Amino acid sequence: MIPFRLLVLACLIYVGFLFLVAFLVERRARRRGIAWLRSPLVYTLSLSIYCTAWTFYGAVGYAARSGLEFVTIYLGPTLAFVGWWWMLRKLVRIGKRERITSIADLISSRYGKSNLVGVIVTLLAVVSATPYIALQLQSVTLSFGAFAAGPPQSWALLRPGATALWVAVGLTIFTVLFGTRNLDANEQHQGVVTAIAVEAVVKLLALLAVGIFVVWFVADGPSDILARIDASRMARWQVTPSRWIGLTFLAGAAVFVLPRMFQVIVVESFHERQLATASWAFPLYLFAMSLFVVPIAVVGLEVLPKGANPDLFVLTVPQAMHQGALAMFAFLGGFSSATSMVIVAAIALSTMVSNHIVMPLWLKIAPRRATLAGDVRRIVLISRRLSIAAVLALGYTYFRLTGGGEALAAIGLISFAGAAQVLPAMIGGLFWRGATRTGAAAGLLIGFTVWLYTLFLPSFGGDSLLSPGILAHGPWGIAWLRPHALFGVTELDPLIHAIFWSLTLNTLAFCALSLATFPTPVERLQGAQFVNAFDRAPGTQSWPRGLAGAEDLLVMSQRILGGEAAQAFFAREAATQGMEGFLPDTTPGFIDRLERLLSGSVGAAAAHAMIRQIAGGTAVSVEDLMAVANETAQIMEHSSQLETKSEELARTARQLREANAKLTQLSLQKDAFLGQISHELRTPMTSIRAFSEILMEGQLPPQEALRYAGIIHDETIRLTRLLDDLLDLSVLENGQVKLTRSEVSLRALIDRALSAASPAGLAVERDEGAEAVSLNTDADRLAQVFINLISNAGKYCDAAAPRLRIAVRERAGRVEVDFIDNGSGIPKEAQALIFEKFARLGDQSHAGGAGLGLAICREIMANLGGTVAYLPGQGGGAFRVSFPRQLTRLAGQVA
Amino acid sequence: MPQGRPLFLARQSYRLRRLMDAARLLPVLGLFLFLVPVLWGPPSSHSTVTDGIYLFFVWLVLIVCAFLLSRALGPATETPEEDEEK
Known part of the structure; x- marks a missing residue:
């Protein structure tokens, strides 16, 4: 048997060792950063705070009582991690981008940085964590008690309550020392995380050691153990479908909503690749933790007297086999499970309490410019330390009130059910842009109330908070309000009943009020930011330019971040703006980054409020947005x-x-x-x-x-x-010409023009049929145009066998006559000029005229209401004369 | 923003998309297999040993699948950010 003093000494040495690990890691990380701290292995091991003393001791007890039902508590998280691509990846992405510090911060940030929602989530988290912390105190007390069962004399002074108190005080000191030594801008605690990773290894090895001892040393290998299971009273077990489904769901949800899980998964993460590894490595850890649970339970039932507490088999089986060292190891494993959970939970809860309750209160109480006057850092740290102490005190009170009599698993599930009330608001916030603050707050409050009434208050048992009369007959004798049979549902066991009603009513209220209300602009911005986390570049709302004084902001940031860090940030910002010194221009981008940085220390809502105080601006109002939109529209229009x-x-x-x-x-x-x-x-x-x-x-x-x-x-x-x-x-040109109208046939006109031009050596092709068009126009003038074009062809056609084709077309009262020769045509650049007066192409010495012919043609055609134009692309020089069959133009000039 | 995305993908990115689908489907499959015990009926019709072997086997298969998927999907996750504060 191990003497009590040795036990206490072992605990102290172990805690001292953890302390040293945390301290060294923190110091080295501060100096230059440690690469392996960011490795997926440490991350996965830190996730193991899911496996608390409940797992370490309680799972065996659970198995002894209800068979394989205990695995639901590990199957749920397995599914959550295997399905990391759905939910956890989004959580981590958002958490990193928005510098989320806690689950309350996430929910408050999503719903328009609303502190109301943050306060509700914080209260819910604190109250629901209380039974869980009590569970850890109870398990440590029980494990001490298990050793006390031996020679009683040395334990005479020890009462269970005193043990729990000492454990609570010790954990408070440890947590305060490590969790609140400094304010990190990202709210990360590398030292603590490393210590927890070490504890994860210790508890896994301890449980595996007991398991291996049981399977290969007590029993005769796996087949023997299976035979023993078959022979024991655990050979048959009852699957209750509602419990099986409900517990799997609850355990899966717990991964997202337990404040301490959120802390290690999201807040302490560095990058998504850690999560990718954890997606299989963490289920593997759970698998290993669960593997030997049933064998230990079976062997415990065999070797220990009837009535022994199955929650302590992990400890009492090695003791009964006189394996003192193994029992000691198991004791330290259980101690690790309990302490790591309490430390992380206390850190997470204290962050929430100080960011969402203490800081906003202080901001409200303190005078308007107090952000500049007081030492915010000191206040944040003090409020955190007090919060840690308060959280542990609450846990201790719960432990004393409930008398520590219940099974560990039952207590743990009460806690899970309370934390799960955040789930609708969280999932709705991440995947539904229509979720509003009012809906979230209403859902949370209703779920919280129903959980309190149906599960938490009855858990105190007896007549402490709810009288047996209310439990049996409902308040004022209203039967359908009985805490364990709400609305007449009597078929479910109390736990599933509470989960069913609290989450159903919670979700209903959340959805209905979200549909019915209208979100504020900040909510809508944040909603889009969260739901579209994978589509968008960072950056949400901008602060109105030029409202905040850089100096005031620096003074405030120094008080929150510490002088050095704040100055470094400001100097870097100034440098990126191309300035020297510590005071950058307060551009919206800068204010935005500063707010994110501060929100890492004090939470989004508080950071927003503080900057608002200094910036003097209000939060983005609809008017602001409209103004911005108008401005943009104007700029675009301009x-x-x-x-x-x-x-x-x-x-x-x-x-x-x-x-x-x-x-x-x-x-x-x-x-x-x-x-x-x-x-x-x-x-x-x-x-x-x-x-x-x-x-x-x-x-x-x-x-x-x-x-x-x-x-x-x-x-x-x-x-x-x-x-x-x-x-x-x-x-x-002056339009003073007198036109003489007469009836004439086009064929006669062309005949006349050909005989007048009498082009020597020019073959003429005609289509006499098409030329049978009778015209009513000035025949002489038109003939003049034709003569000009024909004689031009005769003069300028440079083909060996010059040929002229005259094509006639009539179309909609207009006549088109084309004169196409087979020469080299007119070059493109000259086509625009040939109709100008005095135009001559090149050195045409053999041209008799003065370059007026085509200009005259053009003028004549204009007077006849038609046109003459060069027709390119006909394989030679080509002109098209087009004019109306009936001359109608300018009747006054027509004689 | 569908208008910004191409309608069809090259073979490699197509493969990656289907791997993401697989990662999304895996928990659904796991849930189905883990809910099978609900149908097992009264205690006399099944035993702890066979049930335990079934559950732990499914568990292990899920872990192996998750391992393979996470290795294939590793490149698709966001690259580690440099810590701004250091």
Whole structure:
């Protein structure tokens, strides 16, 4: 038998060892960071706080009482982790992005950083954790008691209550020392996590050691153990479907909603890859913890006297076999399970209490600018320490009130059921954007109340809080309000009954009120942020620019984060803005990052409130959002207007450039024409002068004189024609031409034009059938156009066998006549110019005219209500003349 | 934001999507297998030993499947962030 002093000494040494581990890790992590701390292995081991003393001691007791039903408590979490892709991954992603510090912070942050919801969740968590902490105290007390069952004299001074008290005090000190030594911006406790990982290994090894001892040393290997199970009273067991389903569900939900699980899964995580590993490694841990439960229970039932507490088999079986060392190891394993749970739970709960209850109260009580005056850090730390003590005191009170008589598993399940009330608000918040604060608060309150009434208060038993009369007959004798048979449901056992009604009513209220109410803008922003966690880049609401003074913010941050950390953050922010010193511009982005950083220390709601105090702005109001939206709309409108304008400008500029190019070209043409016209005038003038001088000498034979006079005559005709053309053009251009309308057939017109132009060597193709169109127009003028085009073809067609095709088409009262030759056509760049006056292409010395022909054609056609245009892409030079069959234009000028 | 996503995927990303589907389906399968005991009826019709072997076997299979999936899906998780405070 182990003496009591040795037992206490072992505990103290063990705690001291953990202390040392935590201390060293914390110090090294502070200096340079430790890579393996972020390894998935440490993460998975830290998750093992799910396996508390309830698992370590209680599972065997549970199995001895209800057979395999105990595995539901581990199957639920297995499913939750195997299904990490659904829920846990989203939780971790959101938790990292929003710097969530606790489950109350998550819920409050989701529902518009509402502190009301945060307070409800905190209260719920504290109350529901109380039985659980009591459970740990009870198990440690029981395990001490198991050793006391030996020689009584040395234990005389020891009463169960005193043991529990000492354990509670010791744990408070340990937790305060480690959980609240400093305020981390991420609320992470690397030292504590490492200590817990060590404890996880200890408890797993201890349970495995007892299991292996039982299977291979007490029994004769696995087959013998299976035979013993078959032979024991555990060979048959009853599956109660409602309990089986209800407990699996409850245990699965517990992974998400227990504050301490949330702490290790979300808050203490570093990256998602840890979770990926934990998705199989944690179920494996649970598997290993459960594997030997039934064998230990069976052997315990065999070797221990009837009436022995099955919750202590893990301890008492080795004792009964006189394995003192193994019993000691098992004792330390149980001690580890209990302490690790209490430490993490106390840290998580104290964070919630201080962030959601103490800080908001303090902010409200303290004068408006108190955020600048007092030492916030000190207040946060003190409130956390007091919270830890209070949480443990509550647990101890529950332990004393219930008398420590119940089975461990039953107590644990009460706690699970209470924590599970957060589930609807959490799942709704993560997957449904329509979930509102009112709905969440109502659901939580109703679930909490029903749980208190149907499960928590009756758990005190007897007549302490609920009288036996109420339990049996309902309050005021109303039978359908009996705590264990609400609304006449009597078939379910009390636990499942409570879960059923509390979660049903909770979910109903949550959904109904969410549907009926309208969320605030911050809620809607946060809702979108949470539900679309995987689609969005970080960044939610922005603070109105320029409202917060950087200096005030620095002063406040120093009080929360500590001088060095705050200054480093501010300096870094200033540097990214390209400034020196510690005071960056208070841009919305900066304020946003600062708020996230602060929310890591004091929670989202408090951080929001503090910055609001300094920033002087209110939370984002609908008006703000509208203003922002309006501004954006205006900017967008302006920019689109600018875009249109710049397009218009570009278009105009292009047109101007084109016009300019044309003008320049025209001016060049005009110059060239002046040269040409003077040349054209000069050439006949020169010959006229020369020949007339010869004639004046008068000594010529009459034939010669006659010939010279003929030349002079021809030259004057040429001059006259040139001048006629110019005159004609100016008349046409001014629209002063007189048109003579007459009935004429197109064929006759083309015949006339061909005979007048008489192109030498030009083959003409005609379609006489199509030409049978009778026109009512100015035949002379139209013939002039045709003649011009035909003679141009004769003059300029450079093909070896020049050919001209005349195609006629009539369409909707308009006639189109195409003149297409087989020459090389007109180059593209010249096509725009040929209809201009004085236009000549290249050096066309053989062209007789002055470059006025096509210009005249164009003017004539315009006067006839038609057009003449160059027709590209016909395999040669091609012109299309198009005009109305009936001339109607400008009746006043038509004679 | 469906308009931003392509309608069809290359073979590799298609495989990854189906692996994600498998990760989502695995807990459903597990739930189904774990709920089978509800149908087992009165204690006389089944024994603790066979039931225990069934449950622990299913448990182990789930763990192995989760292990394979988590290895395949590891690259799809968010890359570790550098701690801003250090």
